[in-house]
Amino acid sequence: MSQIRLISTDMLFSRMLELELSVxxxxxxxTESISMExxxxxxxxxxxxxxxxxxxxxxxGLESMLTLAQDNxxxxxxxxxxxxxxxxxxxxxxxxxxxxRYVFPRPFLMSQFLYCAxxxxxxxxxxxxxxxxxxxxxxxxxxxxxxxxINENARQVFYKNDLLTFTATEYELLLxxxxxxxxxxxxxxxxxxxxxxxxxxxxxxxxIVDVYIRYIRSKLDEPYRIKLIETVRGVGYTIxxx
Numbered sequence: 503m504s505q506i507r508l509i510s511t512d513m514l515f516s517r518m519l520e521l522e523l524s525v526x527x528x529x530x531x532x533t534e535s536i537s538m539e540x541x542x543x544x545x546x547x548x549x550x551x552x553x554x555x556x557x558x559x560x561x562x563g564l565e566s567m568l569t570l571a572q573d574n575x576x577x578x579x580x581x582x583x584x585x586x587x588x589x590x591x592x593x594x595x596x597x598x599x600x601x602x603r604y605v606f607p608r609p610f611l612m613s614q615f616l617y618c619a620x621x622x623x624x625x626x627x628x629x630x631x632x633x634x635x636x637x638x639x640x641x642x643x644x645x646x647x648x649x650x651x652i653n654e655n656a657r658q659v660f661y662k663n664d665l666l667t668f669t670a671t672e673y674e675l676l677l678x679x680x681x682x683x684x685x686x687x688x689x690x691x692x693x694x695x696x697x698x699x700x701x702x703x704x705x706x707x708x709x710i711v712d713v714y715i716r717y718i719r720s721k722l723d724e725p726y727r728i729k730l731i732e733t734v735r736g737v738g739y740t741i742x743x744x
Contacts, residue, residue, distance in 0.1 A: 506619075507544065508532045510556035519554075522612055526620060528552075535559060541567045545574045551626040552619060557582025557589060564588070565596060572600045572656075577622035579615070581606040599667050602657070647680050647741055650722070650730060661726055668721065671696065675714050676722075679731060684743035686734045715739060 505528040510516045516532050523530055528551070536544075544550050553571055557580050561567065571578050580597060582589055584607045597605050602625060604618050645652040651660045657673060659666045668676065674696045679687065689711045697710070715731060723730055732740050 505549065505551045505623075506530045506554065507536075507550050507552070508554040508556075509536050509559055510534065510554075511559055512556060518612075519615075522616060523619065525616075526623065528623065536561070536567070538563045538566060538570075541570060545570060545576065550576055552576075552622055553578045554619075555580050557586050568597070568600070568603065572603070575602070575626070577602045577626055579604050579606065579618060579622065581608055581610065581615075583608050595667065599665065645677060645680050647683055647730065648728070650680070652677055652680060661722065666721055668718070672714055672717050672721075675711075676718055679739065679741050683741045686737055686740040688738040692738065711738075 506523055506526075508516055508519060508530070510519075510532065511534045520530050520532060544553075553576055555561075555564075555578060568578060578600075580603070589605075589607065594605065597603055602622060604622070606615055606618075645654060649662050652658070652673075653660070654677070659668055659673065659676065675692065678692065678695050692711045696714075715733075719731060722728070730741055732742060734740055
């Protein structure tokens with residue numbers, strides 16, 4: 503009945519990781535391998551809140567396992583050496599396609615690893631509470647704008663049938679703009695809504711909103727030759743209603 507499941511053949515590292523993760527107050531299980539059948543069983547038991555995979559282990563059907571975890575909202579942390587065949591550019595793009603999946607190239611700081619684990623465990627607990635308290639609740643509808651569709655339950659963004667890759671911040675910024683479609687939003691409004699800063703927003707003179715708008719456009723507007731987010735000179739940004 504483990505809440506954290508680690509798959510790794512590195513016994514010394516696994517023991518160290520188990521000791522570090524014990525501060526989170528979760529049960530912990532470690533094995534040196536996992537099959538697709540075992541993965542399906544793990545999902546069916548609904549006891550796993552965080553899956554940690556060593557990319558130096560050879561898996562049969564790793565992408566299918568990760569897709570299964572994503573579909574069942576099981577957060578995943580992957581780690582491995584950058585020289586590994588499992589950390590090529592194409593594979594890294596696939597790993598990054600789920601915002602509740604993180605990759606740590608070795609070596610890494612354990613403090614950062616633990617912080618990430620805590621964040622993912624909080625997400626899983628919140629999701630389980632929502633499911634228990636409202637089992638019959640109608641799931642959130644897709645948020646759409648033209649050919650852009652956001653599945654809020656899976657936190658996925660699509661252009662037509664293409665699944666796009668966004669970081670958590672890019673996703674939150676795009677979602678907020680789409681929900682406020684037709685409204686011109688100032689940079690201060692966007693900054694406050696997405697970054698939720700403390701203190702006077704007006705005093706935080708930062709171009710971070712502009713930077714993330716460029717990130718979104720580079721992944722959406724430019725590749726598909728569309729103009730979703732419009733710049734309103736001297737004010738901010740908007741997504742126009744048709």
